[in-house]
Amino acid sequence: MSSIAANTWTRNILDRLDINPKVKCRAQKAGYVSAIRILGASQSELQHKLELSEFHIKNLTAAVASYALPKQETAWEMATQIEAKTHLTTGCPCLDVFLSGGVAVGGVTEVSGQSGSGKTQFGLQLALYAQLPRSLGGIAKGVAYICTESQFPVVRLQQMIGHMKLKYPQGPKSYTDNIFVHHVPDMDCLVDCVRYQLPALVSRHNVGLVVVDSVAAAFRVEEDSGEMNRSIPLQAMGYRLHHLAASYGLVVVTLNQVTAAMGTVSLYGIRGDVTPALGLSWANLITTRLMMTRTASYRPAIHGKMQLMHHGPHSSGKNVMEFNSAGSSRKLLAAEYNVSGGVSDISVMISDNKFHIRDKIYDSGAGGDPGCILGIV
Structure with missing residues (x-):
């Protein structure tokens, strides 16, 4: 993994996500700020640590996944x-x-x-x-x-x-x-x-x-x-x-x-x-x-x-x-x-x-x- 890719997974990405401010605040307070930390945790763990509903946790993980793994496009599609x-x-x-x-x-x-x-x-x-x-x-x-x-x-x-x-x-x-x-x-x-x-x-x-x-x-x-x-x-x-x-x-x-x-x-x-x-x-x-x-x-x-x-x-x-x-x-x-x-x-x-x-x-x-x-x- 290159240094640029590693930085994408390990740095604080909360400010770059388009999510509910309450979800962002809870994740920041609990220490779940990087892509590898959030995606590496189970849904039940995130619900317990962040004290959020299943709906908010799914939105959080989906936003993190989209940021860390953006959609790939071919030259033909572009x-x-x-x-x-x-x-x-x-x-x-x-x-x-x-x-x-x-x-x-x-x-x-x-x-x-x-x-x-x-x-x-x-x-x-x-x-x-x-x-x-x-x-x-x-x-x-x-x-x-x-x-x-x-x-x-x-x-x-x-x-x-x-x-x-x-x-x-x-x-x-x-x-x-x-x-x-x-x-x-x-x-x-x-x-x-x-x-x-x-x-x-x-x-x-x-x-x-x-x-x-x-x-x-x-x-x-x-x-x-x-x-x-x-x-x-x-x-x-x-x-x-x-x-x-x-x-x-x-x-x-x-x-x-x-x-x-x-x-x-x-x-x-x-x-x-x-x-x-x-x-x-x-x-x-x-x-x-x-x-x-x-x-x-x-x-x-x-x-x-x-x-x-x-x-x-x-x-x-x-x-x-x-x-x-x-x-x-x-x-x-x-x-x-x-x-x-x-x-x-x-x-x-x-x-x-x-x-x-x-x-x-x-x-x-x-x-x-x-x-x-x-x-x-």
């Missing part, structure tokens, strides 16, 4: 899962093309950016499009929206719902009935929500999209406790989100803040003085990162260039898309996408509230979709 993945439309044809169909089912997609760059707008738009039938790019499922920063933007949501009903009359009768909002004040509540409350909600109400707005707010208040203390629950939450996405076929989107960087940095082709919050501990847990920045407005038409460096299961790299909208009152956004494909350059021209990509024209003016990330947000 490739089949990748090919079978579906996508949720973003509501914008341009973004869907860049993301190879939209936001992928499975994995964790992050949307990071400065305040006012449109992150919450993007989350709300996904919450509405997720309820559309598959023929319209949706997944015909409910939405779990977890808020950590401020009140849920009900007014803006109602405005977008009014537009959705006009544009998609075949959509659900009530969009709000399928959006389940939960407010969490701190890191511990967020981790507990993802571990215990979210799985029950997903299975009970046919939820297909999970939005966390935002993941950084809950963990930033714990900065005084140290990076190491914060990284453990952060990783636990990330692993749990991945597990839920894979088990239930969820679209998981987390909104993230940015933090100041020393000097000017070049991140995935975008130069600036900010970088996504939570560092490498969180960056290593996400599968796709969308970056949004807010820049100055321009009155004349803007000519720019997009460099698409796609990243996915069959390639590596980043996809950077930068675009501007004409008019002094518009927000100019830059987004970075992490999707599958090759590397290419696309010329872009923005003029009269439209952006032109090669021979295609996508409307982003006032008459377009107010929920579109490329429009006026």
Whole structure:
């Protein structure tokens, strides 16, 4: 047995298990903290020492066995899962093309950016499009929206719902009935929500999209406790989100803040003085990162260039898309996408509230979709 495998069996694993806190506390107090100690004991011994019911003991041993002996998958099974993945439309044809169909089912997609760059707008738009039938790019499922920063933007949501009903009359009768909002004040509540409350909600109400707005707010208040203390629950939450996405076929989107960087940095082709919050501990847990920045407005038409460096299961790299909208009152956004494909350059021209990509024209003016990330947000 290798040293890594031996460590898995002999170290304290209770904090890594998704079990009832009471069971965890009893096992810790009785000294049953390692996989070899728990699985090496009989059920009657564990019931006697931990003073727990047969139901709780079976849950404990099952959780330990799953952790120590994870399910094995062949390369064929993994490739089949990748090919079978579906996508949720973003509501914008341009973004869907860049993301190879939209936001992928499975994995964790992050949307990071400065305040006012449109992150919450993007989350709300996904919450509405997720309820559309598959023929319209949706997944015909409910939405779990977890808020950590401020009140849920009900007014803006109602405005977008009014537009959705006009544009998609075949959509659900009530969009709000399928959006389940939960407010969490701190890191511990967020981790507990993802571990215990979210799985029950997903299975009970046919939820297909999970939005966390935002993941950084809950963990930033714990900065005084140290990076190491914060990284453990952060990783636990990330692993749990991945597990839920894979088990239930969820679209998981987390909104993230940015933090100041020393000097000017070049991140995935975008130069600036900010970088996504939570560092490498969180960056290593996400599968796709969308970056949004807010820049100055321009009155004349803007000519720019997009460099698409796609990243996915069959390639590596980043996809950077930068675009501007004409008019002094518009927000100019830059987004970075992490999707599958090759590397290419696309010329872009923005003029009269439209952006032109090669021979295609996508409307982003006032008459377009107010929920579109490329429009006026």
